[in-house]
Amino acid sequence: MTSSTSSATGRHRRPQSERRATTRHALINATLRCMKEVGLAKTSITEICSQAGFSRGALLHHFPHKNDLLVASYIEWLEGKLASLQQRIHSTATVREEVVAWRTQMQETLPMTQEFYWALRNDDDLRARFNAALLTHSIGADVSAYLPNTSIDNTATPMLTRYVIACFIRGLCFQELFVRDQSIPDQAFDHFVEILSAFVERLPAAHE
Structure with a gap:
């Protein structure tokens, strides 16, 4: 049985779907900033992770391929x-x-x-x-x-x-x-x- 309340802190945790959406949004925003500041050719996974404050593993968990992230970012921009x-x-x-x-x-x-x-x-x-x-x-x-x-x-x-x-x-x-x-x-x-x-x-x- 799962609970949205942490027994250690007594604070409610956000639903996983909400946390996932927040992380995806942060990665997309970081990608768009990179594309604007250094150009698409220099928008690397390392640069995106640095901008977003997430690990490479976290990025690849949400976007297994860099091109998936580029497409998602460009579509949101559109x-x-x-x-x-x-x-x-x-x-x-x-x-x-x-x-x-x-x-x-x-x-x-x-x-x-x-x-x-x-x-x-x-x-x-x-x-x-x-x-x-x-x-x-x-x-x-x-x-x-x-x-x-x-x-x-x-x-x-x-x-x-x-x-x-x-x-x-x-x-x-x-x-x-x-x-x-x-x-x-x-x-x-x-x-x-x-x-x-x-x-x-x-x-x-x-x-x-």
Whole structure:
């Protein structure tokens, strides 16, 4: 028979599930700090344990493979960024307002995204674990389900429309790193918004 009260101290112990969740959260937070401070390539198990204040054995008990911890950490980071995007986009936002929100968000998250995507490109195991996680986690579902209804939702396939937006903005963020004329990305952005707005605005008439 187990008890949540320690006979030695008379104090109640937290349930094991709660202690486990707390430890996992601490390890994930330490991993994200390492990724931000020293970069993903230098985020070692030793560095994570030092940041979190746990032993290597404790880390491997919760995350038997380092890539499991990296995936869990990046997904939690993505959840936070999705929540931030939700706050940036208000209901009934115009096409331009929503796309501006996407661009602002992705410009802020580019450094972390760039590092993780590069790691996915070069680590088959990490990519396989990440893709497997996306199949079972809500973060891999249609982002439209988590955002307010906007003009984009007037399209027949809001999910695909937002997928195109994300792909374009991500590419634009990379282009901004090595463009000769800094005004070109802004011009390309405005041109994209004009094209997308025209596409969205013609849809009601097309369905009549």
